[in-house]
Amino acid sequence: MTAMFRAVLFSQWKWSRLVVVLGTVAAFAIPLLSLQGAARVDRGALQAQELLRAVQSWGTLYPLLATALGLLMAIAAWAADHRGRHIHALTLPLERWRYVLLRFGAGFVLLAAPIAAVLIGSSLAVLTATLPTGLQAYPIALAARFAFAAFVAYALFFAVSAGTARTAGIILATIAALVLVQVVASIANIDLDLLSAAQTVLLLGPGPLAIFTGRWMLVDV
Amino acid sequence: MSDAIQIERLHYRAGKNFEIKDLDLHVPSGSIYGFLGPNGSGKTTTIRLILGLLRPLSGRIMVLGDPMPEQHARILGRVGYVPEQPHLDATLTVRELIDFQAAFYPQWDRAQAEELVQRFELDGERLFGRLSKGQKAKLMILLALAQRGDLLVLDEPTDGLDPVVRRDILSALLTYVSERGATIFISSHLVHELERVCDWVAVMDDGRLITEAPMEKLKHGTKRLVVMGAPAEIVNPPFRILTRESANGGGAGENWVVGDWEPGMTSYFEGVGASVREVIDLDLEDGFVELLRSFRERRGGARR
Numbered sequence: 001m002t003a004m005f006r007a008v009l010f011s012q013w014k015w016s017r018l019v020v021v022l023g024t025v026a027a028f029a030i031p032l033l034s035l036q037g038a039a040r041v042d043r044g045a046l047q048a049q050e051l052l053r054a055v056q057s058w059g060t061l062y063p064l065l066a067t068a069l070g071l072l073m074a075i076a077a078w079a080a081d082h083r084g085r086h087i088h089a090l091t092l093p094l095e096r097w098r099y100v101l102l103r104f105g106a107g108f109v110l111l112a113a114p115i116a117a118v119l120i121g122s123s124l125a126v127l128t129a130t131l132p133t134g135l136q137a138y139p140i141a142l143a144a145r146f147a148f149a150a151f152v153a154y155a156l157f158f159a160v161s162a163g164t165a166r167t168a169g170i171i172l173a174t175i176a177a178l179v180l181v182q183v184v185a186s187i188a189n190i191d192l193d194l195l196s197a198a199q200t201v202l203l204l205g206p207g208p209l210a211i212f213t214g215r216w217m218l219v220d221v
Numbered sequence: 222m223s224d225a226i227q228i229e230r231l232h233y234r235a236g237k238n239f240e241i242k243d244l245d246l247h248v249p250s251g252s253i254y255g256f257l258g259p260n261g262s263g264k265t266t267t268i269r270l271i272l273g274l275l276r277p278l279s280g281r282i283m284v285l286g287d288p289m290p291e292q293h294a295r296i297l298g299r300v301g302y303v304p305e306q307p308h309l310d311a312t313l314t315v316r317e318l319i320d321f322q323a324a325f326y327p328q329w330d331r332a333q334a335e336e337l338v339q340r341f342e343l344d345g346e347r348l349f350g351r352l353s354k355g356q357k358a359k360l361m362i363l364l365a366l367a368q369r370g371d372l373l374v375l376d377e378p379t380d381g382l383d384p385v386v387r388r389d390i391l392s393a394l395l396t397y398v399s400e401r402g403a404t405i406f407i408s409s410h411l412v413h414e415l416e417r418v419c420d421w422v423a424v425m426d427d428g429r430l431i432t433e434a435p436m437e438k439l440k441h442g443t444k445r446l447v448v449m450g451a452p453a454e455i456v457n458p459p460f461r462i463l464t465r466e467s468a469n470g471g472g473a474g475e476n477w478v479v480g481d482w483e484p485g486m487t488s489y490f491e492g493v494g495a496s497v498r499e500v501i502d503l504d505l506e507d508g509f510v511e512l513l514r515s516f517r518e519r520r521g522g523a524r525r
Contacts, residue, residue, distance in 0.1 A: 007323075080312065085308065087274070
């Protein structure tokens with residue numbers, strides 16, 4: 001099984017190495033850039049608020065990066081199999097669930113690089129910055145949150161990407177129907193806000209997708 | 222002799238227009254089994270059923286003694302497969318594809334893979350997507366052979382290839398069979414090619430098996446007869462009448478194409494007041510065409 005995993009990991013690395021490298025560079029740079037103005041020692045209370053605002057606005061990039069990485073890695077994981085109509089994969093001598101697990105595991109291992117980059121970049125940024133009194137740095141918590149978000153995004157898109165064109169069609173049709181109903185309701189002056197309701201249910205309610213919302217703060221009170 | 226592949230009363234349907242019905246197939250172990258049929262006859266579908274890529278509606282498929290698709294992982298470890306269309310990842314090199322495949326087969330033969338890379342003159346560093354059609358076919362054969370399986374399933378492996386590449390591939394297959402005693406199940410519509418290498422042959426059309434027989438029996442048992450004075454009704458002939466039509470120029474002469482023919486059967490005609498003026502040998506291609514024609518006439522008649 002180890003040899004199989006190595007083979008799958010190598011093929012997946014070859015397909016997604018550009019995504020991994022760019023994602024890793026971005027994941028390393030974002031925390032450094034978010035604290036670029038914090039290296040001065042003469043900061044008071046107002047500067048602390050400025051710093052928090054800067055850190056918060058840079059913080060919106062972490063969930064976006066995690067989602068983009070999850071999406072692209074999931075597409076890369078299945079692209080070659082889709083092109084070959086899954087014939088090669090389905091004629092390999094192992095149970096299909098094992099093959100899916102190999103592909104899933106390989107993608108997640110590759111995501112370790114940008115996750116580690118967030119941790120290293122955050123730690124480096126905090127070490128080189130002088131934080132105003134009362135502010136604390138949370139590099140490990142930020143990296144753990146980024147890891148969880150990347151994992152959730154990857155798992156979600158991996159499941160969609162593993163399916164057939166029909167599955168993707170059903171998902172797109174559901175989204176299109178939601179938008180259509182919303183448009184029709186707006187035209188008919190009906191008090192119906194499906195998109196906000198969907199956002200509340202999916203992102204704000206308790207569940208794995210809630211990880212993408214809220215404040216992603218490297219530095220906080 | 223046991224069967225490497227045994228199919229009984231297989232039923233499969235794809236949409237409204239195509240079905241495989243009541244398919245019985247027996248591929249003897251150690252044989253080179255040719256699976257003939259025109260395009261769209263159901264050869265590739267049958268192969269996909271054999272490999273567990275499709276699930277039948279009913280019937281039984283046994284491959285190397287195990288039921289398919291229930292034991293597909295176990296069976297596929299002993300089966301090399303070359304599909305009709307290249308199915309490998311175009312972004313991996315020849316060497317990377319060999320390494321990938323090797324990881325999944327414990328009995329992988331690295332020495333043979335290396336020998337075939339040299340013999341087929343494959344560039345290990347070249348991307349699969351950049352290989353010529355012939356080189357792709359050679360690499361797929363290499364991967365199937367180096368698995369050291371007991372059964373090779375080849376779906377039109379030489380279709381569209383030049384004669385030199387075809388000869389290289391067939392030669393590698395024959396060497397493998399002679400060394401390993403493996404079974405080869407090879408589908409094709411290139412009749413002459415199968416005639417040279419196969420010892421068993423089956424013919425399929427429109428999802429039905431028309432015939433399954435040892436190659437020698439099919440080749441030597443299919444004849445064209447010029448028959449004089451034959452009665453309209455023929456009762457219990459010892460051979461199969463495939464087609465029967467008036468000879469060119471009219472008169473009492475008729476051209477018959479018969480299967481399961483054996484020397485000495487001309488005496489049957491004397492018993493019914495007829496005579497055989499000529500017995501003409503047919504090669505496999507002629508026999509194949511006549512089998513198809515006869516099958517389609519019967520099917521057409523049954524539908525009307």
